[in-house]
Amino acid sequence: MYIPDIIFRRIGDKIEISWDTIWDITYQQRKYENENIKFISTKGVSYIDADEFYLEIKNFLKKIVPIILKYLSKIEDENIKTHLAYFLAVKNYKEASEKLIKEFYNAKTNEYRIALLKALSTIYNKDILNVLLEIAKNKEYKDVNFPIIFTLRKYRDKRVKMLFEKIEWSSNENLCFRCIRKYLK
DSSP states (O other), X not given: OOOOEEEEEEETTXXXXXXXXXXOHHHHHHHHHHTXXXXXXXXXXXXXXXXXXXXXXXXXXXXXXXXXXXXXXXXXXXXXXXXXXXXXXXXXXXGGHHHHHHHHHHOOSHHHHHHHHHHHHHHOOGGGHHHHHHHHHOGGGTTTOHHHHXXXXXXXXXXXXXXXXXXXXXTTXXXXXXXXXXXXX
């Protein structure tokens, strides 16, 4: 079986999907019609409505995220886990927060920690604010905490403001903290 290279491009309010293959165009249409995406075909190039495509991707993520979350801790290779962590960055999917925090503390590589913190930043769960503040304070994580630092400013909580006011500002401090300090002024 030949798997095509698929290219997505935004053109106005549509997304162009083009592929480099000899697959039958009618097969492609049948496949995507089953996914409820409408196409207008023109010789190997199809157009779909960007809003419909966004909804389809959103529905897909709602189905796939619990599965990825379930098996994340069972995978040994942190490179694979890093890529999977980006799938878990679904806004308001708060059920993933505790598992991602647990994975963060067990992570061995900075790349994996950054991916987990980006996912936590996207989820935006106020229930884990204390944990996020601890990660931001901990100097052990100063090289990976930038996704959380930039997200903390959205919380508008007095604990966040106190954190940034307490920090001793020196030339060696993390650039993210200096950015937030300017933001708080």
